[in-house]
Amino acid sequence: MSLNICILGRKSNGLNILNISRKVQCRALSAAVAAPQPKQRNSQNVVLVDGVRTPFLTSGTSYSKLMPHELARHSLLSLLQKNRLDKELIDYIVYGSVIQEVKTSNIAREAALAAGFSNKTPAHTVTMACISSNAAITTGMGLIATNTYDVIVAGGVEFMSDVPIRHSRKMRGLMLKANKAKTLGQRLALLSTFRPGFLAPELPAVAEFSSGETMGHSADRLASAFNVSRGEQDEYALRSHTLAKEAQEKGYFTDLVPFKVQGVDQVVDKDNGIRVSTPESLAKLRPAFVKPYGTVTAANASFLTDGASACLIMTEEKAKQLGLKPKAYLRDFLYVSQDPVDQLLLGPAYGIPKLLKKAGLTLKDIDSWEIHEAFAGQIVANLKALDSDWFCKTYLGLSEKLGSPDLSKWNNWGGSLSIGHPFAATGVRLCMHTANRLVREDGKLGVVAACAAGGQGVAMLIERYPGATAD
Numbered sequence: 001m002s003l004n005i006c007i008l009g010r011k012s013n014g015l016n017i018l019n020i021s022r023k024v025q026c027r028a029l030s031a032a033v034a035a036p037q038p039k040q041r042n043s044q045n046v047v048l049v050d051g052v053r054t055p056f057l058t059s060g061t062s063y064s065k066l067m068p069h070e071l072a073r074h075s076l077l078s079l080l081q082k083n084r085l086d087k088e089l090i091d092y093i094v095y096g097s098v099i100q101e102v103k104t105s106n107i108a109r110e111a112a113l114a115a116g117f118s119n120k121t122p123a124h125t126v127t128m129a130c131i132s133s134n135a136a137i138t139t140g141m142g143l144i145a146t147n148t149y150d151v152i153v154a155g156g157v158e159f160m161s162d163v164p165i166r167h168s169r170k171m172r173g174l175m176l177k178a179n180k181a182k183t184l185g186q187r188l189a190l191l192s193t194f195r196p197g198f199l200a201p202e203l204p205a206v207a208e209f210s211s212g213e214t215m216g217h218s219a220d221r222l223a224s225a226f227n228v229s230r231g232e233q234d235e236y237a238l239r240s241h242t243l244a245k246e247a248q249e250k251g252y253f254t255d256l257v258p259f260k261v262q263g264v265d266q267v268v269d270k271d272n273g274i275r276v277s278t279p280e281s282l283a284k285l286r287p288a289f290v291k292p293y294g295t296v297t298a299a300n301a302s303f304l305t306d307g308a309s310a311c312l313i314m315t316e317e318k319a320k321q322l323g324l325k326p327k328a329y330l331r332d333f334l335y336v337s338q339d340p341v342d343q344l345l346l347g348p349a350y351g352i353p354k355l356l357k358k359a360g361l362t363l364k365d366i367d368s369w370e371i372h373e374a375f376a377g378q379i380v381a382n383l384k385a386l387d388s389d390w391f392c393k394t395y396l397g398l399s400e401k402l403g404s405p406d407l408s409k410w411n412n413w414g415g416s417l418s419i420g421h422p423f424a425a426t427g428v429r430l431c432m433h434t435a436n437r438l439v440r441e442d443g444k445l446g447v448v449a450a451c452a453a454g455g456q457g458v459a460m461l462i463e464r465y466p467g468a469t470a471d
Ligand SMILES: CC(=O)SCCNC(=O)CCNC(=O)[C@H](O)C(C)(C)COP(=O)(O)OP(=O)(O)OC[C@H]1O[C@@H](n2cnc3c(N)ncnc32)[C@H](O)[C@@H]1OP(=O)(O)O
Pocket: 130, 206, 215, 216, 241, 275, 276, 277, 281, 282, 285, 288, 297, 298, 299, 301, 302, 303, 304, 345, 373, 374, 375, 421, 451, 452, 453
């Protein structure tokens, strides 16, 4: 028998369209009593021991003079310090990165060396757009499952304060040829081919390579396809910022490790993009991408963010041997992908039903949802897709809609819209917020899901570890 007392919390913020109530779920008798058991998949239990992140900062602020591997270094060192771990214990490091600093392309290795890890600890870097640190974690799970390694650090870093801006292709061609020219005559001949237009730089864009469409434009198109109004998007964005602020003030972001940045007077100890606004000021903002009729604005989109994260995963047996107290079991995961020219931000809508089916669970079994908020319109569209017979039958092959997740369990500490979204670092934050929320909210099972450029997505199942704490 489970006792399920729901206390109606403070005023609802008027989120009627999404039907988001501010119910605080109190499961006084532990969820474990009648809780479902997901199908066992791993031959060995893989546990998430702990995870940390730098404060997430809007790009161009206190981290702007750093290099990305220095941010990653901070998360690696902090993970070890927080868990009082010897660097020699780490068998392997996997890190995610999306927009790469060309000098540190294998940033996992550069960050590890900068952090003083043994040069005998191999490290590699993965990239899968906004789910790159999920890919780092699941790569680590694979290395553990194949008995290749026992103790893995997985993480991710993104640094939007300094991105590689290139010369144009023509200018690059000219410069490479000039490098090879042997005589003054050859150099002068090349110089005569130079045209001022060659100097126009190539800026990296947060855009889909195959279609050239920016993510913001895709979000606008998705919102329009699912009839998500501007009002719904602003309302959802306000919810995200409000809940993040509340969680920040209550000290729930225990995954965040303060950072003394060289040259910056004050220790950076908070995410700086959380900004609770009023519905009126949100309504005044102009469209950021599709002008003049689009609905995605600077306030209902995630913002360009600098940050890094790292987590420690290993077999349960190893954690016991080392006397470590894990936070969660990493129970299951899967990736999904669709045509990016159609709709590329529906990863959660594709991934969640598949994951639940694979694990033998239903929506009701999930106590904590941590879903990446690329855009408010993208989140509302994913919710509408899950609750749509048409979408679930046509695109997922289900006999009917999956339904609506309980929104009182959904991103209760805000999300990427408010906390920030350093692309390759977000996955670890999602897993850590899930693990810590399961403890604070007395739940058992959590789902992480995210969309990513390329039309890809991830869904992960996380289970609270007995005796876990949220510190
Ligand atoms: C799967 C994935 O995750 S894909 C990746 C998803 N993420 C992205 O693609 C990143 C999208 N975001 C962006 O590119 C940028 O943040 C943009 C283009 C939306 C906005 O960039 P900027 O214009 O530089 O934003 P900026 O911070 O200046 O804000 C613009 C205005 O909105 C206002 N604003 C921003 N946020 C808020 C807020 N929460 N409340 C009220 N006003 C706000 C600002 O004050 C500013 O107003 P002003 O013009 O009067 O000064």
